Amino acid sequence: MQDNSDIALAVLDMAGTTVADDGAVIAAFDDAATAVGLPESGPERDNARQYVLDTMGQSKIVVFRALFGSDHRAAQANAAFESAYERYIDEGAITPIPGAANAIATLRTAGIKVALTTGFSRGTQRKLLTALGWTEVADLVLAPADAGRGRPYPDLVLTALLRAEVDDVRRVAVVGDTSSDITSGLRAGAAIVAGTLTGAHDAHTLREAGATHVLDSVAELPALLISA
Structure with missing residues (x-):
């Protein structure tokens, strides 16, 4: 059985997972x-x-x-x-998912590195992070151009693992709100591939894609990964 406390890297999607964009x-x-x-x-x-x-x-x-x-x-x-x-x-239409910034901070304090990934270009991702005041919120941020291919390919997750210098894909957790996030995490071999219900796809779609967990929000992630 996977020991969730062994997770060393959390790869988190942005829009719909850590960021709400109101359509x-x-x-x-x-x-x-x-x-x-x-x-x-x-x-x-x-x-x-x-x-x-x-x-x-x-x-x-x-x-x-x-x-x-x-x-x-x-x-x-x-x-x-x-x-x-x-x-x-x-226009201020993009806001953090409630509890997302605190969840990221909690993970990092516990020694879990955090990567924020997106399907947007580097420029749009940078603008979004700046608007949120999140330029230093994560250990690294990645757009498809940084990895070679975007989701549903595993490249973003594997690039995050390499850059974070994590030694085993089984020490990676991937979290996203879409079936593409789930497919990407599974293809990369991540131990935990969790869906969240704050974005595009519902629980049934996420489970059908193979999610190992379905969370109401990324705010629940520390409780999943960090032993009491």
Whole structure:
């Protein structure tokens, strides 16, 4: 049986897991879809929006490439998406999940390193961390460009393990709000791959993806990982 107290690294997703964005991702996607000429209503828009929901947590440029076909249209959509999302950041629409910052601090005090990961670009991630006052909140922060591929590939988790100098994937816990987060953690071999109910996907979806635990919030993570 896994000894949770042996965890040395927690790899935490941002939007939906440690950060609440009040639907900003979907709103920013709508801006992106409009920018590449997708009809503003109807089946094509609805199907694209559903695809974005289903693939939450994945690298945004990869999602846009799958949706819009060409690299040029994907880049155009991604630029519009990031511009819109950064506007929501500036407007104060993005806030920490209650208890997230305290959970991260508690883990680090207990000697567990923390990595924050995202499907956004480095620039958007940096802007988000700055707006939250989180530039020093974690031991390291990673975007897909830092790892090679975003979720659902294992690259972000494995890159975090290497940079944190952790010696065994079985000493890693991964936490996220989407099935892509769960798949990424499982593919990386993490011992704990927990879903949270503060974001895109529900408990059934997270369990179907293979989550080892489902938490109401990342705020519950210290109790799972740290022995009394």
